[in-house]
Amino acid sequence: MDKGQFYLIAMTFAAITLTAALFFIVFTETSAVAEPAVPDEFENLLNAAQQRNDWVEDYWFNLNWSTRRNVNIVGGISNPVRIGAATAGFDCRFSVRVFNRTATGAFNEVPSNVSSATGPCDAIFNGTVGFYEIYWNATPTPTVEPAGRDLYGATAGLTPTFFATTELAPSEGLCSHMSGALAKVNIDLSSCSGTGRENSFNYTVNFTTTDFNFDGALP
């Protein structure tokens, strides 16, 4: 064997050693990246709950009111105006409330009366051309007559020209949706509930993956 052959053999061993070292580096780096972390799906759930509560605060005056009528008065006004509100079986005297929206989207209550103590009844208030929201509920909220209302059974008021749609208070809306979405990526949302408060939902969830678990109320 001459000197050149030893040189090649030495280089071969050096290369084998280097290759073996690199082989282990593969695992070292991969495991470093794969450190346990809060799953993206949980971040999404958390964000969705916060976004929904932000939206509810702007969208619905108070979740204690189950129903509202969105009214767009376009003309024919002779104050006070009179617009159909709570239907049969609903409380009118204590629960029917009328609001209009300010330019910033804030709720601005309009003093109002009702045509009878129980539904069906009309809301009677001084209005202008624009958008109004009339809320009511089966359970009187509050249980005392609202400020600015001192009569019912009034017959005064003319019906203006208006367009209206009636809708129910939004539900918590996330639990069933997220259960279905997470099941598709094999994540168990074993329990989820959203309890309505005045203008937000209090979400309680049990979220489990192989290396993450959250069981409690979302902030």
Added chain:
Amino acid sequence: MNKKGLYFWVEMIFLVIVFILIFANLPRSADNFINVKDRNDLGNFGFSTLRSLDNIGTLDNATNDTDFSATNFTVLSSYIRGSFPSTIEIDIEYFNGTHCRSEFGSMLSSCGNFTKAADTIRVDYTMAKMVNATTMHLYMRRIF
């Protein structure tokens, strides 16, 4: 010309094997790390972009609160696509809990049923500022 001996060819074979091993391992080591990190970064970028659009009311304004099918999907799509650089290829899908809609609102028979490159990632963002929540599937891939 000298005739090559047995040891010469054995060494040559060793060298070939060693070079194959080196080339098989070197790029793999670097790619694994960079790809995993890049996918994480890309996913985080996608999610935070959509959350920003939600926070400033863009998604809320572009969607229909009470009936998602009545959303102006063209406008919604342009807002989302306009928020990403041209070096990122994206596809959009909407999931209502049972069915998926395409980027432009048509109902699909199944979710994610289109040709995707192997390095495409999916980011889920749930749009909750509407009566019935909807999850957006954002498929993302870097292109150069």
